[in-house]
Amino acid sequence: MFIAHAPAGYLWTRYLLGRYFDADRPLARYRKLMTLGIVGSLLPDLDMFYFYFIDLRQHLHHGYWTHTPLYWLLLFGLILGAAIIMKKPRLRFAAMVMFSNVFIHLSLDTIVGKVRWLAPFSSRDFVMFDVPAQYAWWVWNFILHWSFLFEVVILAGAGVLFAVSMRMKQLSFEKS
Numbered sequence: 001m002f003i004a005h006a007p008a009g010y011l012w013t014r015y016l017l018g019r020y021f022d023a024d025r026p027l028a029r030y031r032k033l034m035t036l037g038i039v040g041s042l043l044p045d046l047d048m049f050y051f052y053f054i055d056l057r058q059h060l061h062h063g064y065w066t067h068t069p070l071y072w073l074l075l076f077g078l079i080l081g082a083a084i085i086m087k088k089p090r091l092r093f094a095a096m097v098m099f100s101n102v103f104i105h106l107s108l109d110t111i112v113g114k115v116r117w118l119a120p121f122s123s124r125d126f127v128m129f130d131v132p133a134q135y136a137w138w139v140w141n142f143i144l145h146w147s148f149l150f151e152v153v154i155l156a157g158a159g160v161l162f163a164v165s166m167r168m169k170q171l172s173f174e175k176s
Contacts, residue, residue: 001108002151004108008154009038009039010037010161012101013037038101040098040101041101041102044109047064062115067109067116068116069103080092110127111129112129129147131147
């Protein structure tokens with residue numbers, strides 16, 4: 001995935017907030033949760049800094065710990081457990097928003113990227129579709145592959161939803 005992680009995070013977080021967020025809550029809380037969701041949808045790719053600046057592209061970045069589902073599951077369990085023990089339902093919901101977006105990221109990466117869903121117990125890579133290396137610049141191999149349409153659809157859906165929501169806010173502002 002190149003362009004769809006943040007838009008997918010936006011779509012998923014909008015869904016969660018629309019379903020579980022009380023509309024009477026402050027707008028600032030909604031925005032914080034939306035930001036947390038989008039950040040969660042990007043978190044596994046923080047390894048790109050290591051990939052480019054330290055590892056110097058020696059290993060596929062999906063092999064780093066930030067693309068290991070068990071790591072995120074354990075971290076989610078710790079935060080969820082702490083939220084339950086401390087009786088913090090808002091922290092519990094925030095953790096659900098963030099970590100569900102992390103797993104959407106990993107799921108989207110599984111379409112044409114390799115994710116080791118069973119690591120550290122297995123080094124098997126899971127990928128739905130292989131992208132053949134046909135072009136000198138590796139990015140073209142992904143952009144010109146039919147699977148890139150998934151990303152275009154996600155991006156378009158998020159763009160339309162965002163535009164409609166902005167228009168609705170503008171109309172409600174004009175009424176008041």
